[in-house]
Amino acid sequence: MPLENTNKLPKTVNPKAVVFDLDDTLYDERQFVSSGFKAVAQYLAGSYGLNNQKLFLQMQQLLCEEGRGRIFDRVLLDNGLDSSLVSLLVEVYRSHKPVLEFYPDAGEILRDLKISIPYLKGSNWESAPEIARDLKFEIKLGLITDGAAGVQWNKIKALGLEDMMDIIIVSDDFGTECWKPSPVPYQRVMDKLGVVPESCVYIGDNPEKDFVTARKLGWHTVRIWRPGGMCFAIKKDLLYEADFEITDLQQLKPILLNLWTLKEDG
Structure with a gap:
């Protein structure tokens, strides 16, 4: 049964889960x-x-x-x-055990989002990153990545993502049929974190598979354009593209703040 395209419906739930792709999104593949x-x-x-x-x-x-x-x-x-x-x-x-580093903007946004409200108890509020002061709610961080499971887990460990993410989904752990655009990895994120689709934001670089199912499920979607990335030259029709496009992950902050504002105003 095909997924219903719910992207046209109003999304009025505060963002609770910010979920990233891995390759050419958080680091240069x-x-x-x-x-x-x-x-x-x-x-x-x-x-x-x-x-x-x-x-x-x-x-x-x-x-x-x-x-x-x-x-x-x-x-x-x-x-x-x-x-x-x-x-x-x-x-x-x-x-092999790779040697990898985050894109500078990726390391910054993960740090800023991870230090949100639940991690600031007992700390000086004024010393918190602006994003944490403005987004007065808890954000869960997640990762969904395709590729051979052993390879992807080696990348995850090399970047230290296990200590940063609340949930990591390597789709190959569930079989190649569960790679994006399968709904399985997105559904597992929602089930594990206990969140609804409208509270989820997915950030990726590949319009061939990253956004089409997320949008049908009701997620917010963001495409990051990475010069030199494998998907940089790919442009698809609107069904496959994301709701938002950015060139730096720091530009994710006003998107999240805008989603929060829309909820507050509503």
Whole structure:
């Protein structure tokens, strides 16, 4: 049964859950790719006596010239190694422990939202971030991310997100059929946090899958445009695009404040 598009209905519930996508929303996914290439280069250098740096630069060049796809095949071919090693290199890439950093605006917004009301008890109110002083209610933070579960959890751990989020949904934990745009990850967020759709805000970068189901469920949606991100050039029709568009996650603050104001005025 298709989901009813409730986006046209008034949304008059205060935002309670702010839920983020991961790749190219909170950090630059190119960091993971680079980190993975380094892990593969180190493996080949240690196992076959090849030059670590040359291997890494070759992979980077192939990525720029040919995109993702058969990079490891080319590296093996050009270095006289058996093509049957491809699956092993893919496993090295996927299982490595990445070195990642938040986009600066992502680290800031997570800090500001996390230090909202429940974390300020006994603290000096005037020292709180402006967003926490203005949004006089508790905000729960969440994450929904697609991709191979082991890979995504390694990213989550590298960024320290387990200590920041009230709920983390790696959709692959429930099967590939539960990847976005499946309603399953959004529904699990609502069930676990005990919130209604109209109180949820989802921030992502990919209009192919991030917003269409969230909007049908009644969530507020925000697209973050990341130059260099894999989805930066994608533009879809209105059904698939978000309610709001931003270029910096700090611009999320006035959106949340506006949603609160609409409720207060109503």
